[in-house]
Amino acid sequence: MTLEKQGETLFSGFDFYNCDMHFTDKQKALRQEVRDFVECEVLPAINPYWERAEFPWEIARKLVDLPIIGGALHEHGAAGLDLVEMGLVMYELSKGDGSVCTFYGVHSGLAMGSIGLLGDAEQKARWLPDMVKLEKIGAFALTEPDVGSNASQVKTRARKDGDGYILNGAKRWIGNASIADILIIWARDEETNSFGGYVIEDPNDKEGLSINDIWGKIGKRAVLNADISLRDVYVPAANKLAYVNRFSDMAQVLGLGRYCVAWEAAGVAAGAFELALKYTKEREQFGKPIAGFQLIQHKLVEMATEITLMQTLCLQLSHLINNGQLTAGTASLAKYNNARKARYVTQLARECLGGNGIIIDNHIARLMLDAEVIYTYEGTNEVNLLLVGRELTGLNAFV
Numbered sequence: 001m002t003l004e005k006q007g008e009t010l011f012s013g014f015d016f017y018n019c020d021m022h023f024t025d026k027q028k029a030l031r032q033e034v035r036d037f038v039e040c041e042v043l044p045a046i047n048p049y050w051e052r053a054e055f056p057w058e059i060a061r062k063l064v065d066l067p068i069i070g071g072a073l074h075e076h077g078a079a080g081l082d083l084v085e086m087g088l089v090m091y092e093l094s095k096g097d098g099s100v101c102t103f104y105g106v107h108s109g110l111a112m113g114s115i116g117l118l119g120d121a122e123q124k125a126r127w128l129p130d131m132v133k134l135e136k137i138g139a140f141a142l143t144e145p146d147v148g149s150n151a152s153q154v155k156t157r158a159r160k161d162g163d164g165y166i167l168n169g170a171k172r173w174i175g176n177a178s179i180a181d182i183l184i185i186w187a188r189d190e191e192t193n194s195f196g197g198y199v200i201e202d203p204n205d206k207e208g209l210s211i212n213d214i215w216g217k218i219g220k221r222a223v224l225n226a227d228i229s230l231r232d233v234y235v236p237a238a239n240k241l242a243y244v245n246r247f248s249d250m251a252q253v254l255g256l257g258r259y260c261v262a263w264e265a266a267g268v269a270a271g272a273f274e275l276a277l278k279y280t281k282e283r284e285q286f287g288k289p290i291a292g293f294q295l296i297q298h299k300l301v302e303m304a305t306e307i308t309l310m311q312t313l314c315l316q317l318s319h320l321i322n323n324g325q326l327t328a329g330t331a332s333l334a335k336y337n338n339a340r341k342a343r344y345v346t347q348l349a350r351e352c353l354g355g356n357g358i359i360i361d362n363h364i365a366r367l368m369l370d371a372e373v374i375y376t377y378e379g380t381n382e383v384n385l386l387l388v389g390r391e392l393t394g395l396n397a398f399v
Helices: 025-042 046-052 057-065 083-096 098-118 121-132 247-282 294-322 328-352 354-358 364-374 381-393
Strands: 138-141 157-161 164-175 182-189 195-201 209-213 225-236
Touching: 025 057, 025 083, 046 057, 046 098, 046 364, 057 098, 083 098, 083 247, 083 294, 098 121, 098 138, 098 164, 098 182, 098 195, 098 247, 098 364, 138 164, 164 182, 182 225, 195 225, 195 247, 247 294, 247 328, 247 364, 294 328, 328 354, 328 364, 328 381, 354 364
Parallel strands: 138 182, 157 182
Antiparallel strands: 157 164, 164 225, 182 195, 209 225
């Protein structure tokens, strides 16, 4: 039995504790636009792309029709979303597919966010207008083969050379890299050890730079992640982001990213739950819907409880940010909780479908594997745990 739309909205929106009461009409309207997009454009088309590990340009290009590109940025036609709207966009996109959500998050949040927050007026005017229209795709290259959780200790180096810089090093797991027109490389200066963001335009045609997609992923298969090698790659001085010299300057971009990933994890879980709830009310065994059996209701209640907690946690975190009270610990706690609960919920949802749960036609298997990816990126859950622990105790347990 596959889960197709049958005269009703599949994603009606599970909201057991009426979080809706806290949203404005504008926020609800945007959420509905994204929800409709997921139902009409993402769900009918995504599975073949996921199975082939192929980027879904057919879907991605249509994101420009939604008023969401650029997230919280206001300049040069960016969406100017408030923080709740940013969260709701991630929530609704991830209910449909994690790959589409990650493409959007990398381009609109990490890449455009870095330029919008850390670039000067000339840099923003040069790059953001085309990025808003998805005429140029952005990527954000921080992680390296030997540098993951200890991201501030990047080994990629920049050497001043005349009117520019020479970059040498390697990056790994870089989303959007092979389709990017604007690639931000994070590196340390050889002489000063200062931290900087270096924008490479048209990276696939850049001498000394190679980009190779990583194959064999079990989750988020329809978004492309790549290994990057930089050998004496020249970057003009005008392409060094103007307002970043320390890792902490860039960390504000990561902090907002962690907030959005907490919403994303909640969305993956909610999407799987809504699909499982619909299935169990329609699937009959022993003469009645399986939703009428105690063991299935146990799974459904477990999922509903965790999703409700995830939703309310995200909502409160958005209020903390609006009040200027976001800390590394509060952002990390939301990501830590929601990422691990997303794994649990999506696995329960898969169990509710029995044998049908292991095929991607029913979508839940794909969402379950997306949850595995969320558990690791934007800081592994172990690292996020230790960030919360450090804030609670004042003691650093990393080393």
